[in-house]
Amino acid sequence: xxxxxxxxxxxxxxxxxxxxxxxxxxxxxxxxxxxxxxxxxxxxxxxxxxxxxxxxxxxxxxxxxxxxxxxxxxxxxxxxxxxxxxxxxxxxxxxxxxxxxxxxxxxxxxxxxxxxxxxxxxxxxxxxxxxxxxxxxxxxxxxxxxxxxxxxxxxxxxxxxxxxxxxxxxxxxxxxxxxxxxxxxxxxxxxxxxxxxxxxxxxxxxxxxxxxxxxxxxxxxxxxxxxxxxxxxxxxxxxxxxxxxxxxxxxxxxxxxxxxxxxxxxxxxxxxxxxxxxxxxxxxxxxxxxxxxxxxxxxxxxxxxxxxxxxxxxxxxxxxxxxxxxxxxxxxxxxxxxxxxxxxxxxxxxxxxxxxxxxxxxxxxxxxxxxxxxxxxxxxxxxxxxxxxxxxxxxx
Numbered sequence: 001x002x003x004x005x006x007x008x009x010x011x012x013x014x015x016x017x018x019x020x021x022x023x024x025x026x027x028x029x030x031x032x033x034x035x036x037x038x039x040x041x042x043x044x045x046x047x048x049x050x051x052x053x054x055x056x057x058x059x060x061x062x063x064x065x066x067x068x069x070x071x072x073x074x075x076x077x078x079x080x081x082x083x084x085x086x087x088x089x090x091x092x093x094x095x096x097x098x099x100x101x102x103x104x105x106x107x108x109x110x111x112x113x114x115x116x117x118x119x120x121x122x123x124x125x126x127x128x129x130x131x132x133x134x135x136x137x138x139x140x141x142x143x144x145x146x147x148x149x150x151x152x153x154x155x156x157x158x159x160x161x162x163x164x165x166x167x168x169x170x171x172x173x174x175x176x177x178x179x180x181x182x183x184x185x186x187x188x189x190x191x192x193x194x195x196x197x198x199x200x201x202x203x204x205x206x207x208x209x210x211x212x213x214x215x216x217x218x219x220x221x222x223x224x225x226x227x228x229x230x231x232x233x234x235x236x237x238x239x240x241x242x243x244x245x246x247x248x249x250x251x252x253x254x255x256x257x258x259x260x261x262x263x264x265x266x267x268x269x270x271x272x273x274x275x276x277x278x279x280x281x282x283x284x285x286x287x288x289x290x291x292x293x294x295x296x297x298x299x300x301x302x303x304x305x306x307x308x309x310x311x312x313x314x315x316x317x318x319x320x321x322x323x324x325x326x327x328x329x330x331x332x333x334x335x336x337x338x339x340x341x342x343x344x345x346x347x348x349x350x351x352x353x354x355x356x357x358x359x360x361x362x363x364x365x366x367x368x369x370x371x372x373x374x375x376x377x378x379x380x381x382x383x384x385x386x387x388x389x390x391x392x393x394x395x396x
Contacts, residue, residue: 017076
């Protein structure tokens with residue numbers, strides 16, 4: 001089975017052609033500069049090709065993608081008929097979607113309804129969906145929502161302590177993001193530990209970071225909120241902050257709210273604390289060379305992650321498994337070690353030799369650790385492909 005996975009941005013479109021059963025990626029690429037001039041970056045194995053192709057809209061980007069997938073020299077299929085379905089990553093499902101679903105007119109209308117909650121991403125996601133429908137009208141399309149996995153949270157976790165009218169009229173609540181990654185890691189961890197009923201905290205740590213508390217495969221709480229700005233500090237995002245800080249800065253410096261939020265999203269986090277970079281590798285190098293600001297940024301990050309692990313251990317009444325995933329979680333052994341050092345009171349013990357490895361699926365805790373600690377590389381594309389295949393097969 002071939003699933004085409006689409007992740008559409010406002011001026012870009014990422015794609016992968018994947019077998020959902022094996023996880024094998026036949027081809028992948030990126031259409032960029034859509035609406036400007038257009039460029040296609042295509043990769044099959046180690047072979048790469050870059051082509052300048054006019055892409056006034058996402059429809060031309062999809063057409064270019066399908067053309068190169070069928071290309072005699074660079075393609076991997078003979079016809080579009082070999083693509084069984086298309087899985088679309090959609091950022092915000094609001095309170096409309098609790099799971100992935102096959103796209104029809106009602107689903108498109110509901111995604112449009114969620115645009116106020118995802119004003120930057122949902123319109124672009126819709127452009128990708130409509131472009132595929134136009135070029136591949138007979139191919140099933142599936143929407144996989146970044147927020148859906150977290151919709152099992154109870155009200156005590158997702159409601160904000162603000163007047164109820166804002167929840168009822170405007171759907172303001174905690175939603176959470178990176179849901180496809182959290183879902184994949186929860187599912188894969190259950191396979192690794194050999195049981196379905198257990199309590200875990202998953203740390204998706206990267207330039208964007210979020211954490212989730214999961215019981216028996218279902219999310220009970222997560223760090224991001226109405227938007228991806230909340231939670232632990234990230235590469236350029238502030239994470240949790242007193243809301244009155246926005247008022248103070250706006251009043252003193254004559255900023256608009258939008259300008260202040262842009263600062264909190266794009267000029268804060270590790271970049272602001274270090275004054276050097278949002279990249280954790282640069283921060284590690286800086287700290288090793290005696291840069292105290294870089295050391296502070298990393299210390300702050302690890303401290304906040306550990307605080308949330310402790311909070312979620314309380315929320316779940318104990319945890320059985322702690323997982324690390326995403327760019328930093330999978331590859332930065334020093335961050336993992338620093339986080340786990342805070343958790344000795346919970347009986348967490350990691351093996352320094354095991355923890356020294358990078359990017360591999362592995363247990364890094366010692367046999368006598370009261371909490372199993374795992375590194376589980378995420379695979380959001382595979383999760384999208386599997387959700388898509390499951391829905392399409394069930395509909396046959």
